Amino acid sequence: QVQLVQSGGGLVQPGGSLRLSCTTSGFTLDNYAIGWFREAPGRGREEVLCIASGDRPSRFRDSVKGRFTMSRHNAENTVYLQMNSLKPEDTAKYYCAAASWDCPRGPPYEYDYYGQGTQVTVSS
Numbered sequence: 849q850v851q852l853v854q855s856g857g858g859l860v861q862p863g864g865s866l867r868l869s870c871t872t873s874g875f876t877l878d879n880y881a882i883g884w885f886r887e888a889p890g891r892g893r894e895e896v897l898c899i900a901s902g903d904r905p906s907r908f909r910d911s912v913k914g915r916f917t918m919s920r921h922n923a924e925n926t927v928y929l930q931m932n933s934l935k936p937e938d939t940a941k942y943y944c945a946a947a948s949w950d951c952p953r954g955p956p957y958e959y960d961y962y963g964q965g966t967q968v969t970v971s972s
Contacts (some may be wrong), residue, residue, distance in 0.1 A: 850874035850961050852944055857966035860934055864970070868929040870944035870963050878922045881906075881951045882913070883959055884929050886940035886968075898930075898951035907951060911937075934970045943967045 856868040869883070883898035897908045897917050910917070915933045927944065945959035952958050 852941060852946060852963035854942075854944055854963040855965045856929075857942065857968045859969045859971065860878055861914075861969055861972050862933050862936060863958045865930070865932045866934065866968060868942055868944070868966060868968070869926055871876075871924075871926045872946065873925060875929070875946065875961070877920070877925050877946075878944040879900070880948055880960075882918065882920065882927050883947065883951060883957065884918065884942060885945065885957070886938075886942045887965075888940035891940070893956075894940075895955070895957050896919070898957070899927075900951045901949050904950050931968070934968075936970045939970050941967050943961060 851873045853871045860866050879901055881900040884896040885893055886896055887893050896912055899906045917930045919928045943965045944963040946961045947959045
């Protein structure tokens with residue numbers, strides 16, 4: 849059974865950092881592209897970044913370049929989204945997702961599997 853279970857998130861002040869976790873099961877993580885996207889009222893769904901399997905092309909949303917990074921820990925079946933220098937406009941519900949090998953084309957970017965989402969609120 850495929851699962852992506854997310855943890856982390858919460859409330860942080862502007863300029864702060866948060867780390868989100870996405871623990872996977874039921875598939876070989878190394879063979880999948882992992883994407884993160886977010887949804888906020890009035891803004892719809894935005895892909896934040898997608899890191900493909902191996903050396904395949906990856907992509908980052910311009911507004912998070914230099915602030916967000918993703919690390920993949922295949923032995924633990926877990927990926928982490930490290931978010932630094934957070935801004936109020938980063939406030940959203942964040943989802944991890946998996947697609948076989950390559951980052952999906954789009955928009956819309958359709959993944960094979962999705963996590964349950966976790967709320968990130970950036971506010972003073």
